[in-house]
Amino acid sequence: MHRMNLENILSGVPLPTIAINSDEKITFMNSKAEQLIGKGLIGRHLVTGLRQPILLSAIEATFLDMQDRAARYQVNAANRDVIYDVTCTYSEPDHVILFFKDKSELENAIQMRRDFIANVSHELKTPLTALIGFIETLQGSAKEDTKTRNEFLKIMESEAQRMNRLVADLLSLSKVEARERIRPTETIDLKQLLNEIELTLGPLFLNYSVVVNLDFPIEPVNVIGEKDELRQVFTNLIQNAVKYGNDGGRLNVKLSQIKHDQILKGEAIKVSIKDFGQGIDPVHLPRLTERFYRIDNHRSRELGGTGLGLAIVKHIINRHRGRFIIESDIGLGSEFIVFLPVN
DSSP: OHHHHHHHHHHTOSSOEEEEETTSBEEEEOHHHHHHHOSSOTTSBGGGTOOOHHHHHHHHHHHHHOOOEEEEEEEEETTEEEEEEEEEEEETTTEEEEEEEEOHHHHHHHHHHHHHHHHHHHHHHHHHHHHHHHHHHHHTTTTTOHHHHHHHHHHHHHHHHHHHHHHHHHHHHHHHHHTTTSOOOOEEEHHHHHHHHHHHTHHHHHHTTOEEEEEOOSSOOEEESOHHHHHHHHHHHHHHHHHHSGGGSEEEEEEEEEEEETTTTEEEEEEEEEEOSSOOOGGGGGGTTSTTOOSOHHHHHHTTOOSOHHHHHHHHHHHTTOEEEEEEETTTEEEEEEEEEOO
């Protein structure tokens, strides 16, 4: 009876869980443990499935003094190491229960934070180094040279603006990430918003000689969303399409309604922004929404990019419980597609 009660309790544990008796045999494994260690191990010696000495020592010690122990268990899955923190707990009569908690997600998050800090430091160091160099030159040999001074001041202004854009995008990304779990509640007309963006970006279209074709329904298109955030999303995507895909000379922005989106599981709005430029190599597509990922660093910086725009777009769309797809064909152009749930 006790064993049945124990198994009933452990079956509901959301972590991989294993029970071992005093004969060092496995008496229970929940489905998550079977996925981790393998099936067909119940009734067999624990060494059959758990071969790592540190964990075996912790189990043995827990049997001896009935005190909880902590150990680590490491497996290789999909060509990467996955690390589990294992808690060994004594349970009457004569059982040790193992609970496996995946630490990889936490450690990946820590590594991502380290990488992020390193990238930010690098992005700020480059313009700061340039500014310091120009200041030193202006204080020295170029002090009385008006032409050189004016040239340097123009470059210094450009570098300062670049840092300002980076700081603004960092603050924007931080704000969006902090609110990502809070769904918007406002109802907005997406058609009206896109028309406003098209008017605002008119000078940009003229500057790049791009013709923009708008394909919108006649009636308003309402979604639940935060207007300023969605303005940021579509402004960013249209600006990118103009700056990086302007080879084709035209841009299509299409707004359509979908009765049922299989992934969003309901009615949705689709916004497609398609350019006819040189396209993007497929190898880059999965990484385009990573922070500071650029296909061409030099060109991106020349065009005022910080490397954070698509990361911000991704987080805003996540907050709106939508989805974001990038499709591209070399020589034919790229399409940036946003799906937003209606309700």
